[in-house]
Amino acid sequence: MAAAPAEPLVPPAPAEQPSGPPPPRTGVAALSLPYQVGVAFALAVVAVAACVHLGMVFLHVAPSNTVTKQHGEAIEDWVYPEFEQNWKLFAPNPLQQNVAVQVRAQVRTADGGDRTTGWIDLSAQDGRAIDGNLLPSHTDQNLLRRAWDFYVATHDGDNRATGSRGGLSETYVRRIVVLRLERDGVAGKGEVIEMVQVRSSTTSVKPPEWSDEKISLEPVRRVLPWWQVPADEAAAGSIG
Incomplete structure (x- = not known):
């Protein structure tokens, strides 16, 4: 008795992709290109300003060196009076x-x-x-x-x-x-x-009461x- 022919393998149908609009973008990605450029520029300015400030304060409190001797006046103008450093604590x-x-x-x-x-x-x-x-x-x-x-x-x-x-x-x-x-x-x-x-x-x-001062x-x-x-x-x- 002849064997029944095997049924051909049929690949499963691909899952249906959900229809509808893509999820909305959030954060900076949601901004238009000109605004994204503006945000990137602002962040770069803040980063540069922070680095300059930290560098000025470091040079102010660091021991005397070639940079402070040559640019001491500019460093003091940056630090005084708002960012003055001291050890009174x-x-x-x-x-x-x-x-x-x-x-x-x-x-x-x-x-x-x-x-x-x-x-x-x-x-x-x-x-x-x-x-x-x-x-x-x-x-x-x-x-x-x-x-x-x-x-x-x-x-x-x-x-x-x-x-x-x-x-x-x-x-x-x-x-x-x-x-x-x-x-x-x-x-x-x-x-x-x-x-x-x-x-x-x-x-x-x-x-205080216990002091003889x-x-x-x-x-x-x-x-x-x-x-x-x-x-x-x-x-x-x-x-x-």
Whole structure:
């Protein structure tokens, strides 16, 4: 009896592909080509700026070398005052003083007259903003304090600049206090801040009970001369 012929092998039919539009692109891929180029360019600029900044800070804190000797002024201009580096966190004798920076202003009134404000304690304002705040602003903590440290480090006891950065520190402090006065509405409608005067009140922290250290707890004040506010700074904060 003859065997039945074998049935031919038939390959399975390919699975049907789901119909419909492809999934939408996300992220940068979803942007058009010109926008993708713009994003790539922006990322490249940020990367270059970050590398330059890290390099400048490294050269600033590194030991003296050929690069810092030749380009030291450019490095200092980049770092000071916003990115200044120091080792006070590890100081064997940390700061033991409370320093309050205060300011008053001479304001030109709308009718052409002048008035002088009372002393405004800017450090106390920062303290109130920090007290009880779980995430205090870096500006409230350090901007005014570091600016005043910068000024004191570049001036002698008679408020004379002791180096090339003295003028920069004066400008830095002046701009900060003028901005603070403008923010607090010291100059009303039609008024302009013409001059500012800054002073500090330094009080030593009382030693602990177990210490035999004897120090004076009387505040020591340092009064700076009146500073003229440039027209561009005064105009920036004037109202009217």
